[in-house]
Amino acid sequence: MKLIKGYRRTKQQKQPKKLPANHTLAEFEGKKLSGSLQELEGIIDSTVGKSADLAIRKLHVFGRFPAVMYSFSHMVQQAVVNEDILKPFMHAPMHLQGRSIELAQLPDILLYETLYHGEVQLQGGIDLLIRAILGGDTVVAVEGMKEAFIIGTRSVEKRSIEQPATEQVIRGPREGFIESLGTNLALIRYRLQSTELRIDSREMGSRSKSKIAICYMDGITDPEVLKELDRRLSEVEIDGILDSGYLEQFIEDNKWSPFPQVQYTERPDKVAANLLEGRVAILVDGSPLALVIPTVFGQFYQTVEDYTERFLLMSAIRLARLVALIFSLVFPSLYVAIISFNPELIPTEFAVAVAGGRAGVPFPAVIEVLIMEVSMEVLREATIRLPQQVGGALSIVGVLVIGQAAVAAGFASPITVVIIALTTIGSFATPAYNAALALRLLRFPLIIMAGIFGLYGIMVGLIVIANHVLSLKSFGVPYLSPLVPGDKEGMKDLLIRAPIKWMKNRPAFLHPQDNIKLHVEDQAPSPSTGETSPEKR
Known part of the structure; x- marks a missing residue:
């Protein structure tokens, strides 16, 4: 019996401990660069690994300071790397030639006088640098500097903007979302060129680090909806968000209902129309479908074409x-x-x-x-x-x-x-x-x-x-708003679509901060001259 007990104790001791999610980055959470390129090389090798597409380029800044550049070769624009990064780093501009440059002056000189790129920042966190490399950016570290340059060079092949496959109309825009989050946000911004449009960004997925964009209209959207959405998103703990459908299943109210409580669409004009009513749109990098909340049943038999004819x-x-x-x-x-x-x-x-x-x-x-x-x-x-x-x-x-x-x-x-x-x-x-x-x-x-x-x-x-x-x-x-509970303004756009001039207010069940949608003055043209009568001016 003693031998059996000893064997069981030894077996329990040899069981491996459960590793935390994304454990390779968790080890360097909050740690800063020491300035040693050799140490950084070991960290990159232990986290990212010896991947075939990881490009490591060693160089000398201005021919004096040793440096190394990291990027994934298939996720960057090579022409931008050569012209906007390598060339400015290796060759000093004319006004700096012959000038004695100290290491302490180097970050400011490179950042403000040398680099020809709009997306440049200095970061000292090791975990931030590794995430930037995984996201498609280029990282340049200089020997002795405790901060490295993160340069936005991401360039992933994507399909062109096409007509939506699931929401086709005869009269209306022909543009649909694609998988690129930046392109999708540009399509929304193109239709809503308003100072009130707000786009909040966050990363979700302990391993995938997927970018999520939350779009809403400041001054129209109910703040309580934004707070509730933030609470539900903060409770999501998953290793990867590969599509907006993952989020839909996490944030819906009733997971056992066959009826969808979150609407999805691949039309930018539909998202813009919902934002103007006071709803919130959620986009996921890599997904061509945007989520729209809150959702009522009436939205599922309405189309964009209902308002263009x-x-x-x-x-x-x-x-x-x-x-x-x-x-x-x-x-x-x-x-x-x-x-x-x-x-x-x-x-x-x-x-x-x-x-x-x-x-x-x-x-x-x-x-x-x-x-x-x-x-x-x-x-x-x-x-x-x-x-x-x-x-x-x-x-x-x-x-x-x-x-x-x-x-x-x-x-x-x-x-x-x-x-x-x-x-x-x-x-x-x-x-x-x-x-x-x-x-x-x-x-x-x-x-x-x-x-x-x-x-x-x-x-x-x-x-x-x-x-x-x-x-x-x-x-x-x-879910049955504006039918139950009854809403007179919302009923104008439920079973039938009333004239646009009649729909002056936004749906009351969305609790918008600005209720007025259409500003119509009480003016009637004179039957004889067509001009507005003086008493109505």
Whole structure:
């Protein structure tokens, strides 16, 4: 027994300790440069490692002071490094030639008289220098100096600005976000050239150190929303933020709800419009999708095109979208309930046609609809994942050939195929993909409830969904605002889109600091001359 106990104690002692996140940088947190290039070389080697793309260039500043330059060769502009860094460091300008320069004077001379670059700073923290190298900047350290130069030379290959793939419009801007955070912020700043636009930056992810940008309008956005967002972001502890979808799952109010409580978009004009209403936009470096908070359900069937066309036309189209959204949720379950429990609700001529179509189908209506729905979801997922050249052909072949073959083989009735097709088209008419996905998911429990309890099951299911939606909030804003609670100003842009002249105020449920959006003076032109009457001037 003593031997066994001794063995267990030895085994426990030999277990390695759990290393902290990003432990190679944590060891140098708060430590400063000593001025020794040999010591810095050892630190870089122990943290970054002997990477093939790590460029180490040794040089002599003005031919006298030993120095070393660090950068990742594939993340910098080599022409900028050669012309704006190496040349000024190695060759003294004409007005300094023949002048005796001491080491203590060197930082100021290089910073203010020599370097031809706009993004230069001096830093002495070892962890800051390593993070700058990992981020694509160039670091130059000089022997004897306790601060090193960090020069912004990041240049990562990126795709050009293209039309948004998921939010296409006929009338409106054609620009969409890309993966570069700097480009995305420039697109927002281009549309909102206002002194009130604020952009706060932070790093998230203990290992990825992803840059996050928080955009809002100072003087419009509710400060409580910013405080709540800051609190939720400060609680996020993860080693990497690779896309804005990571943040969405951390900051949403109810993680178990199928309904999205954070809106995402790849349109800069949509972000600008939301900022002007008092919302906050969150962008992640490396992601082409921006998050918008707070979010209400009405945003998911509205598009940018609703505001670029005349209000009568777009109000009718918005109502059509809303009808398609409701169809995509309840149409299959209504069909199952009526066929299985209440066939007397069907007109006689139509009932005969339906009965004739279902004559050879061996399954109950609920099983038939579930099989067709699952098949459609599988076909939709396969169409998305396949290459673009093959995906279009597969969708056409799948709908035509498989649907016709299922009817001919007796697995499904023609009316069921029509119902599922209309439901699928209705889900495609929903502009927001994540909202359409939630409704697609909720279709299945409604179909099962309809197959068991009929119309009563549908009503119970809809009441449960409505009760859940009424309980949701997004950063303190009720999810069904401005319908519940009622807001007269917000109702002008809910089911229909009122004329822009009528929407003078910002939505009250966002609690904006500046409520007035449209300044319209009470002036009417005279019928005869067209001039404003004196009593209204």
